[in-house]
Amino acid sequence: MKKVVTGNYAASYGAKVSRAEVVAAYPITPQTQIVEKIASFVANNEMDAEYIKVESEHSAMAACVGASAAGCRAYTATSAQGLALMHEMLHWAANARLPVVMANVNRAMGPPWTVWTDQNDSLSQRDTGWLQFYCENSQEVFDTTIQAYKICEKIGLPGMLVLDAFILSHTSEPVEIYDQDRIDKFLPKYNPRYKLEPSETHAFGGLTTPEWYYELRYKIQSAMDEGLKEIESVGKDFGKMFGRKYGLIEKYRCDDIDTLLVMSGSTASTGKEVIDRLRDNGERIGLARMRVFRPFPKQEMRKLAEDVNKIIVIDRNISFGNEGIFFSELKSALYNENTDIPVYGFIAGLGGRDITMKDIEGMIKKADGKPKDIIWWGLK
């Protein structure tokens, strides 16, 4: 069944069809519609879930952590300041190995107050142990919610799917909502081996000395490595079942190219239009859309870099005192393999400023000569 829904509602439907059992959420612009829609699903008995209307995002994640530890599929959604407030509990969810799934609507951080998009909120949570999926459109938001539960429950880590404020969160487009029976077949009920259960008197997360802590961290890194494979394989299975295949990186017209453009989020769809136009003009350029940021798809990126002689990264984010974050990560992935490819790092569209086709074409043109680590595009 196709429905015309916003990116936000696509997230709500994703939580519903994934049969999230406990939802704990706090409102923040531009995420509000996600939790409003879930509230109406629960109120109308369309969704069999306990919905805790918590008093803060910190409590939202704490409640999700508690529910997940007790063996339930838990869901929340937030944005920007709310995600930052959750920070401590993001670590808790990952370190406790709990597969909570959350939607984060990418909104720039204040001050000054802003509600428009950039990626600094989610990228600031880079090292918390959460998988991060950057979605391009509403269908992907819906599809990724279902996949995220399957992947996260397999590897025992939480997952965040990210959608751009307004550009995606508030834009309506048709989304195919698959039959619940098929979704249930794809994503069976969550039943973890260890949970809070009076017949099994485990203590979870107790004081751990240096004798064991280190190994527990190694296991999280191993789970992330497993996640790389799991994302590919679940994405492939999803394709077989529902007709839409997903992976770590979406390669758009990457055959026979000398220049690779790297983008993420909804802006990548603008990038695709630019690629089409340039390819029609005979230019050998393709686009790599980074769908997954954590775990970082190093091998895939290296493979893509093998056949090109120039890489251009457009970052809607910045690590202050350094450079664009996707750019940094990509360069670091290449360092031990392909050190001589020039990589150009552009910062664009912070705080929701439009990144138009003209901008992208301009950046591609400017990426020439000695590469620079940071080029501010369109600075007034």
Next chain:
Amino acid sequence: MKLTIPGEELMGHGNLSCQGCGGSLAMRYALKALGRDTIAVIPACCWSIIDGPFPYSCLKIPVFHTAFETAASAASGVSAAMKIKGKKTTVLAWAGDGGTFDIGIQALSGAAERGDNIIYICYDNEAYMNTGIQRSSATPYGAWTTTTPAKKFKSAPKKNMVEIMVAHKIPYTATACIAYPEDFIKKIKKAKGFQGTKYIQVLAPCPTGWRYDPAKTIELSKMAVESGIYPLYEVENGIYKISRKAKNKTVKEYIKMQGRFSHLTGEVIDEMQKNVDKEWELLIRKEEFYGHTKE
């Protein structure tokens, strides 16, 4: 004499509490009251340590260790999970006074306002004891702590957390003391009978932080109640009931046993006595007033 305290021990040997720890006695009694079908959520507090290091736990119930300010919110999540699974398991949030009066008050207020089905027990040792005796908002007026040195002792009164919880109009709020285990257990069992958020605050003296002989924990605890400094009472659906009416000890007798008050002069002690008398009087009037409205 009939023993009213359940015999089953759900707190095992080998716990890491200090000698004379009021907090460990409090847990032992609480679990006797709650029984095996209980899940404990414990934020950062002495009990993060007392329970035992990985892979050990001295409790014969499942324990979820959580972040400092999340006893109530994580317990809300566990409680929601029990509800959706159709289980009757009791969810116990077990936190110290710092985790309750200070950093966890927001989450607790949220859970109480929503009426999430949890029993929240605050074992009150009147300071951040696990981090080494720093003042909390539960620290009483006049007390020495490492952050309120004797020369500049704690000048603010203890926050009245019990009344804050009563103001949430939750079904059941009570104070308790480890020196009165029958009363404590009776209150926990009563709390278990209510749906919604229940709050019990149990005085759990800390010999390390209060500076007294660990052998005197029970004696001192009794004195806290007998002097009216820590009155035992319960508030059931808005109706106050004082559990122990006799007030036959003085503030002076209570504080002279504790090194944390050893710097106090007679004047300050007199002032403390006046405040205790005033609070006691107020409590009696509340009992009369609300008892009257009941009729």
